[in-house]
Amino acid sequence: MTLTYWPRLLSLCFASFFLINALAGLAVRIAERRIIRLAEGMTAGAAARLLFWTRILPAGTAVIVVAFACAPSYVRFEGDIAIERVGFACLGMALLGGLVWAVAVARGLRIAAHSAGFAYLCRRNGCVIRLPERPSRMLVIQTPRAFLALSGILRPCIVISQRLLSDFSGGELKAALGHERAHWRSHDNGKRLVLAFLPGTLPFWRGFERLERSWSKFAERAADDAVIAEGPGPALSLATALVRLARTHATMGRAPWLPGGASPLGGSDDLSGRVGRLLAPAAGDNAKAFDCDRVLLAISGFVVASLLTLLASPALQQLMHGLLERLLH
Amino acid sequence: MKLFCRRAATNFATPNQILGSLEARVMDVLWERGESSVRDVFEKMDRPLAYTTVMTTLDRLFKKGLLERYKIGRAFVYSPVLNREEWEYRRAEGLIAAFLDGPQPSPGLLVSSLLDAIGQEDVALLSELEQKIRRRRKELSGKGRS
Numbered sequence: 233m234t235l236t237y238w239p240r241l242l243s244l245c246f247a248s249f250f251l252i253n254a255l256a257g258l259a260v261r262i263a264e265r266r267i268i269r270l271a272e273g274m275t276a277g278a279a280a281r282l283l284f285w286t287r288i289l290p291a292g293t294a295v296i297v298v299a300f301a302c303a304p305s306y307v308r309f310e311g312d313i314a315i316e317r318v319g320f321a322c323l324g325m326a327l328l329g330g331l332v333w334a335v336a337v338a339r340g341l342r343i344a345a346h347s348a349g350f351a352y353l354c355r356r357n358g359c360v361i362r363l364p365e366r367p368s369r370m371l372v373i374q375t376p377r378a379f380l381a382l383s384g385i386l387r388p389c390i391v392i393s394q395r396l397l398s399d400f401s402g403g404e405l406k407a408a409l410g411h412e413r414a415h416w417r418s419h420d421n422g423k424r425l426v427l428a429f430l431p432g433t434l435p436f437w438r439g440f441e442r443l444e445r446s447w448s449k450f451a452e453r454a455a456d457d458a459v460i461a462e463g464p465g466p467a468l469s470l471a472t473a474l475v476r477l478a479r480t481h482a483t484m485g486r487a488p489w490l491p492g493g494a495s496p497l498g499g500s501d502d503l504s505g506r507v508g509r510l511l512a513p514a515a516g517d518n519a520k521a522f523d524c525d526r527v528l529l530a531i532s533g534f535v536v537a538s539l540l541t542l543l544a545s546p547a548l549q550q551l552m553h554g555l556l557e558r559l560l561h
Numbered sequence: 562m563k564l565f566c567r568r569a570a571t572n573f574a575t576p577n578q579i580l581g582s583l584e585a586r587v588m589d590v591l592w593e594r595g596e597s598s599v600r601d602v603f604e605k606m607d608r609p610l611a612y613t614t615v616m617t618t619l620d621r622l623f624k625k626g627l628l629e630r631y632k633i634g635r636a637f638v639y640s641p642v643l644n645r646e647e648w649e650y651r652r653a654e655g656l657i658a659a660f661l662d663g664p665q666p667s668p669g670l671l672v673s674s675l676l677d678a679i680g681q682e683d684v685a686l687l688s689e690l691e692q693k694i695r696r697r698r699k700e701l702s703g704k705g706r707s
Binding site: 343344346347350357374379380381382383384385391408411412415420421424425428451455464465468471472473474475477478479481482503504507508511512 | 652670673675683684686687691698
């Protein structure tokens with residue numbers, strides 16, 4: 233099939249994206265268990281960050297390579313060839329690349345719209361209570377369900393059902409709000425949005441469910457840690473609140489909604505783990521944990537800087553152009 | 562003679578249905594006026610409508626379980642089953658429940674909830690956790706006293 237310059241460039245970009253994203257995605261998938269095991273040895277916050285960036289890695293690498301190597305090298309070395317034949321393999325990969333993005337964007341939009349609808353309903357039907365600390369709005373919803381959540385990204389608010397508000401003691405509520413505030417401070421809803429829009433390995437196979445579940449688990453644990461840091465009293469209150477909430481869920485049956493489009497956390501296992509950490513924080517994984525945040529940051533910075541320098545070098549761009557020509561034909 | 566037709570109360574389980582604009586206006590009139598005949602409502606409408614349209618709307622609201630009615634002579638007299646506050650309350654409850662129960666598979670929400678789903682099979686585990694909490698509370702209160 234012959235294509236003019238711009239459709240050709242577009243096809244090449246999508247095909248390269250698909251190829252790199254799939255390869256990097258498979259590599260991450262193979263290393264997934266080891267990465268999660270490594271995360272277990274870190275503080276919950278550092279573990280959550282490691283898993284979040286690992287999840288971003290395949291698509292992020294593919295976007296960086298396409299934007300800083302493939303497209304510039306093609307523009308620079310292609311010359312004025314108006315029409316050129318493009319192989320079906322390249323076209324197929326471009327189509328798959330486009331599909332991967334289309335599915336990801338559609339999924340992200342669906343989740344964002346669903347969440348916006350939920351936030352709107354809560355705002356419209358909830359009773360606002362002003363809180364002394366940020367996020368300063370708490371919406372009380374009249375419903376027999378028991379739930380407490382941090383909703384929204386730009387204008388976050390805490391949503392609580394009337395039932396839970398009456399069930400929780402003052403200490404439990406304070407501890408639970410501390411937990412939600414920790415989610416707000418670490419921008420977890422924003423991260424959920426990013427995860428919702430991230431493309432999977434193949435158009436209809438995301439392939440990172442385990443990683444996303446683990447991220448969600450460590451994000452919860454990190455928010456628990458913020459309450460643990462306040463002392464054993466608040467930690468005990470949070471544990472009580474968690475079990476009380478779980479008891480309500482258990483009597484009402486499985487709650488059908490789950491955050492962030494993620495799969496179920498395997499709830500009971502992690503509930504047990506979380507309560508264990510809250511009751512005996514010293515014996516929990518915090519004691520043996522090491523915070524390698526700075527090391528991780530330094531390594532990622534070094535890798536990105538080296539990658540960008542390498543990709544900008546003319547020799548590599550010429551090599552890249554050769555590879556692209558092969559891919560094209 | 563008053564003939565009560567109270568199917569409304571038994572029918573009124575989940576008021577999560579959205580009212581159309583005409584239905585909402587008719588409900589507004591009934592909440593303002595209380596018991597009203599078709600003619601009363603017809604006269605209170607702020608836009609020109611056929612008498613039969615108002616009659617049909619009232620009948621539809623009755624069938625939806627939002628109104629109750631009785632007959633005086635040949636005419637029906639309608640009144641709302643719930644007052645406005647009760648209606649708003651139940652509607653909000655119904656809407657949010659319907660939203661959270663959403664179609665399967667769950668599309669997910671961008672919210673950080675305190676706890677994710679837990680099944681009924683975990684009741685034994687919950688009892689065990691509650692025991693642990695009680696023990697820990699005793700320990701802490703013992704430390705506090707000493």
